[in-house]
Amino acid sequence: MLTQATVENGSSHYWPEPAPRRRLSVRSHALGEAFERMGAPVPFGRNEEIYGETEPANYLYKVISGTVRTYKVLIDGRRQIGAFYLPGEIFGLEAGEEHVFSAEAVVDARVLVLKRSVVASLAIRDNKVARELWTLTGRELQRTQKHLLLLIKTAAERVASFLLEMAERIQCSDEVELSMSRQDIADYLGLTIETVSRTLTQFENESAIALPACKRIVLRNPAVLKQLIA
Numbered sequence: 001m002l003t004q005a006t007v008e009n010g011s012s013h014y015w016p017e018p019a020p021r022r023r024l025s026v027r028s029h030a031l032g033e034a035f036e037r038m039g040a041p042v043p044f045g046r047n048e049e050i051y052g053e054t055e056p057a058n059y060l061y062k063v064i065s066g067t068v069r070t071y072k073v074l075i076d077g078r079r080q081i082g083a084f085y086l087p088g089e090i091f092g093l094e095a096g097e098e099h100v101f102s103a104e105a106v107v108d109a110r111v112l113v114l115k116r117s118v119v120a121s122l123a124i125r126d127n128k129v130a131r132e133l134w135t136l137t138g139r140e141l142q143r144t145q146k147h148l149l150l151l152i153k154t155a156a157e158r159v160a161s162f163l164l165e166m167a168e169r170i171q172c173s174d175e176v177e178l179s180m181s182r183q184d185i186a187d188y189l190g191l192t193i194e195t196v197s198r199t200l201t202q203f204e205n206e207s208a209i210a211l212p213a214c215k216r217i218v219l220r221n222p223a224v225l226k227q228l229i230a
Contacts (some may be wrong), residue, residue, distance in 0.1 A: 031132040034122055035062045035090070039112035044105035053102045057094040059113050063087050066109025067179040071187065072102040081107060083143060084180060084220040085165040086169055093140055107179045151190045153229075159199040161226040163209070174222070178215045 041064060044050055050061065053072060061068075068085040082101050085091045094100060105111075123130040126200075150158055162185060167176050178185075186193040203209045207215050208224035217224070 005195065012183065029079040029138070029178065030120070030126070030128045031090075031122075032062075034112050034119065035060075035112045039114040040119060041110050042113050044109050046105060046107050048105050050105065051099050051113065053100065054098050057092065057097060058100050058116055060090060060091060060116055061092040061103075062090045062112040062114070062121055064112055066166040067106040068103055068109060068111065069106050069184060069188075070103045072101050079187045080223065081184060082147065082186075084188065090136055093136060094103060106184065154217075155189075155191055155195050155199050156202070157228050158191065159196060159203070160228040161190060162224065163217060164225055165227070167171070168223070174219045176217045176219065178217065180215075184216075 007027065028160060039062060044066075050068065051057075051059075063085050065087055068091060070082045070091065072080050074080055083091070084106070090098070091103065095122075105225070119133065124132050148162055153161070154213050163176060166178065167174075168174050180188075183223050184198045189196065191199075200209070200211060203225070206224060208219075208221045210220050211217060
């Protein structure tokens with residue numbers, strides 16, 4: 001599995017230092033553009049590790065393509081997925097100096113990598129970057145809180161919430177193309193894969209969704225799902 005230690009010892013992946021050739025005008029570029037101009041694109045294969053739990057949190061990451069999951073392996077060997085990150089989303093932000101979760105590419109992915117110290121330096125000099133960083137921190141906290149509340153709901157409520165959330169984040173009208181497997185969904189929702197599959201079939205029988213393919217879900221009647229989580 002890929003770790004920063006193996007990268008530093010000769011991995012084919014490139015983890016950049018701040019790019020000295022292109023200094024940002026701190027008054028005109030915010031966090032997103034800092035990634036675009038100073039971050040280095042790094043490819044990761046399906047299920048390849050981006051960083052590991054307890055490794056130094058020296059970098060921030062922005063998904064260019066594909067999907068990334070963060071997860072923790074529990075004492076009993078079960079995997080708990082903490083979050084999924086889609087194209088355009090930033091991850092790897094930590095309160096401390098180490099990563100609390102591990103991160104992997106769900107499918108083949110490209111990720112922009114930017115050193116944390118560069119972002120911190122920009123935030124000191126640029127109020128716009130600082131505000132965006134503060135907003136990102138608050139969004140991550142809110143996502144964690146919502147996930148904790150999700151885990152105490154019924155199976156139907158959890159699956160319905162997940163489908164509606166993904167539809168909103170993918171910004172689709174009625175069809176959700178999922179990159180994650182049923183096992184990924186189960187590990188995110190704290191359910192078994194059998195329960196996830198059974199619940200999806202239940203929704204299909206109730207004409208709330210259609211399942212034309214394993215990872216493609218058509219929301220035929222989103223109101224039914226919304227009633228479950230109201």
